[in-house]
Amino acid sequence: MRTVVVVVLFGLGAFAVATGLVLQLHTHPFLAKLQHNIDNVSISEGEGVTAIVYPPGKLPELRHGLRLTATTHVEGDLAAPEVEPGGDITVWKRATLVKEEADDLVLSAEVRKICLDRRTGEAVAPCHGEFYETEQGKRMLPTGDELLHPGLNFVFPFDTERRDYSWYDTVLKAPASIQFDGEQLLQGLDVYRFVHTIPPTEIGKFEVPGEMVGLAEPSVDVTQYYGVTRTLLVEPTTGAVLSVREDIKQELRTATQAEGEGTYAFDGELRLTEASVTANVDEVKKNRPFLFVITTLPVILWIFGAVLVAGALVLLLRHRSGFLAAGLALVIGAALAGGITVGVTNASDPDSSLDLKNVVSSTNVDYGLR
Incomplete structure (x- = not known):
């Protein structure tokens, strides 16, 4: 049972930390x-x-x-x-x-x-x-x-x-x-x-x-x-x-x-x-929900993930069993976080909805307003 708890904590912690990193390093520059x-x-x-x-x-x-x-x-x-x-x-x-x-x-x-x-x-x-x-x-x-x-x-x-x-x-x-x-x-x-x-x-x-x-x-x-x-x-921020x-x-x-x-x-x-x-x-x-996701949420995830990983590490060192499972949980949690977050980020790209091949340069701006 302790091994299951350790694995879950490591997996969730790694998922949270990795999600925060991807949001900060990929999502923010990609969408901001x-x-x-x-x-x-x-x-x-x-x-x-x-x-x-x-x-x-x-x-x-x-x-x-x-x-x-x-x-x-x-x-x-x-x-x-x-x-x-x-x-x-x-x-x-x-x-x-x-x-x-x-x-x-x-x-x-x-x-x-x-x-x-x-x-x-x-x-x-x-x-x-x-x-x-x-x-x-x-x-x-x-x-x-x-x-x-x-x-x-x-x-x-x-920023x-x-x-x-x-x-x-x-x-x-x-x-x-x-x-x-x-x-x-x-x-x-x-x-x-x-x-x-x-x-x-x-x-x-x-x-x-x-x-x-x-x-x-x-x-x-x-x-x-x-x-x-x-x-x-x-x-x-914007x-x-x-x-x-x-x-x-x-x-x-x-x-x-x-x-x-x-x-x-x-x-x-x-x-x-x-x-x-x-x-x-x-x-x-x-746009506040979007701004929250790329600015504040990464910090929350890092803190939350660090607490989970620290707790799992204490349990792991105290009972000295489940090291392999804990390692796999870290890798799987981080991999899932990276894949899901990058996928959602790319799907949210506002440029993807623009038709830039079939547009005509507007003249509405020249000395007149719509």
């Missing part, structure tokens, strides 16, 4: 990847914003107290050659349209296509068809194997750390350091807060009507400066960005004006709406 078929729309809003607007058939004009809506659509490009089942690279397109609500005027628009490392979330190169566009028909393209959008762009890495990262800024067209700024609760989720502040930085020189900047001359040469304080709330707040300032200065003495071409805050934040949080909560 950005999805190819993302299709997400989010909305940011701003109140009391100062901005330049572009009425049809008229000169641009500066308006105050505007209500703005920025709609962003992120969509996976399943037709991209880099997209493969089980592959480490995915390709996402993102279109953002900023509109003034009262007269339904478009203030700005941008479209981007980027190849991303599915685990780190960082842009990678070379990337077929990568581009960045703010004026229709005028696309910014990479040269050779250069990174057009270096750093993080949409998400943080899986985000409490440290600084490099976040790409589309206005600067360059990455900037974004600092870990603490932890907080967001609708019941523990999240990391990341903040970066880009000081006023020169981004261009051009002519504007003198009346736009409060001068009598027909046209005036100005330098445009851009600065932003950007705050992101990130779910650390790296998903759940909330975004941006305090943006763009100032037009003449040659004789110092910081703050010019005319603000944009001055206001855009914040992801509560509905968009809630949708992001709900998506993470929906």
Whole structure:
């Protein structure tokens, strides 16, 4: 009877420890990847914003107290050659349209296509068809194997750390350091807060009507400066960005004006709406059972298995019989755990349900939203 107990304890212990190891070493890296078929729309809003607007058939004009809506659509490009089942690279397109609500005027628009490392979330190169566009028909393209959008762009890495990262800024067209700024609760989720502040930085020189900047001359040469304080709330296990707040300032200065003495071409805050934040949080909560399996369950199994094996080992050494049966139980338990867990993991691969051979590259992202 004691031998049976020892064999059962060894077998169950080995099964638990081996399952935990496979979940950590195989399942986590196999399944913790950005999805190819993302299709997400989010909305940011701003109140009391100062901005330049572009009425049809008229000169641009500066308006105050505007209500703005920025709609962003992120969509996976399943037709991209880099997209493969089980592959480490995915390709996402993102279109953002900023509109003034009262007269339904478009203030700005941008479209981007980027190849991303599915685990780190960082842009990678070379990337077929990568581009960045703010004026229709005028696309910014990479040269050779250069990174057009270096750093993080949409998400943080899986298992985000409490440290600084490099976040790409589309206005600067360059990455900037974004600092870990603490932890907080967001609708019941523990999240990391990341903040970066880009000081006023020169981004261009051009002519504007003198009346736009409060001068009598027909046209005036100005330098445009851009600065932003950007705050992101990130779910650390998945790296998903759940909330975004941006305090943006763009100032037009003449040659004789110092910081703050010019005319603000944009001055206001855009914040992801509560509905968009809630949708992001709900998506993470929906995946909690999956996250538990690949993060917390392995630790529980290791502890549980170690206790069983330790107990079996005490019984085995005390009675000094059943060594061969105990050894077989260890081997069989570990083998069963490995085979079952690997099989279930491979069958759970979300890429296996995608038809990547019969897709047509979407054009829905180009300056319009579904």
